Amino acid sequence: xxxxxxxxxxxxxxxxxxxxxxxxxxxxxxxxxxxTVTGPAEAAFRAANAEMHAGMDIAYSGDADVDFARxxxxxxxxxxxxxxxxxxxxxxAELRALAEGIIxxxxxxxxxxxxxxxxNAP
Numbered sequence: 726x727x728x729x730x731x732x733x734x735x736x737x738x739x740x741x742x743x744x745x746x747x748x749x750x751x752x753x754x755x756x757x758x759x760x761t762v763t764g765p766a767e768a769a770f771r772a773a774n775a776e777m778h779a780g781m782d783i784a785y786s787g788d789a790d791v792d793f794a795r796x797x798x799x800x801x802x803x804x805x806x807x808x809x810x811x812x813x814x815x816x817x818a819e820l821r822a823l824a825e826g827i828i829x830x831x832x833x834x835x836x837x838x839x840x841x842x843x844x845n846a847p
Contacts, residue, residue, distance in 0.1 A: 766814035773810060777803025791846040794838040801831040801838075 762768050780799025785792050808824035808831075815821060 766810060769810045769814070770807060773803055773806035776806070786846070788846070791842065794842050794846075798835055798838050798842075801835045805831045805835075 762771065777799055780802065781796050783792065783795045783799070786795075805828050808827040811820060811824040815824070
């Protein structure tokens with residue numbers, strides 16, 4: 726059986742439309758889930774994530790080096806905040822040790838990038 730171009734287009738439109746409906750339903754379910762906070766750790770992670778993303782939304786200068794340092798400072802600050810949240814709320818000894826290492830390493834890199842920016846992008 727051969728389908729006409731109009732029939733094929735109609736089938737494609739029907740498939741796309743049903744896919745969009747499923748995607749929209751899935752997205753709305755996900756969105757409602759995203760507004761449910763399960764406790765203080767999640768609330769803290771959400772706040773740290775929002776602050777990090779706001780900080781990463783830099784005014785780009787056109788200089789890749791400067792833009793990298795500016796964006797990565799906020800990114801690293803987000804990692805430090807998340808690690809501190811884990812130390813406050815988490816129990817796993819291995820993850821706590823990792824979080825402590827992340828704090829030390831990221832704070833050192835933040836200081837390096839800030840000093841670099843002072844020298845190179847006053």
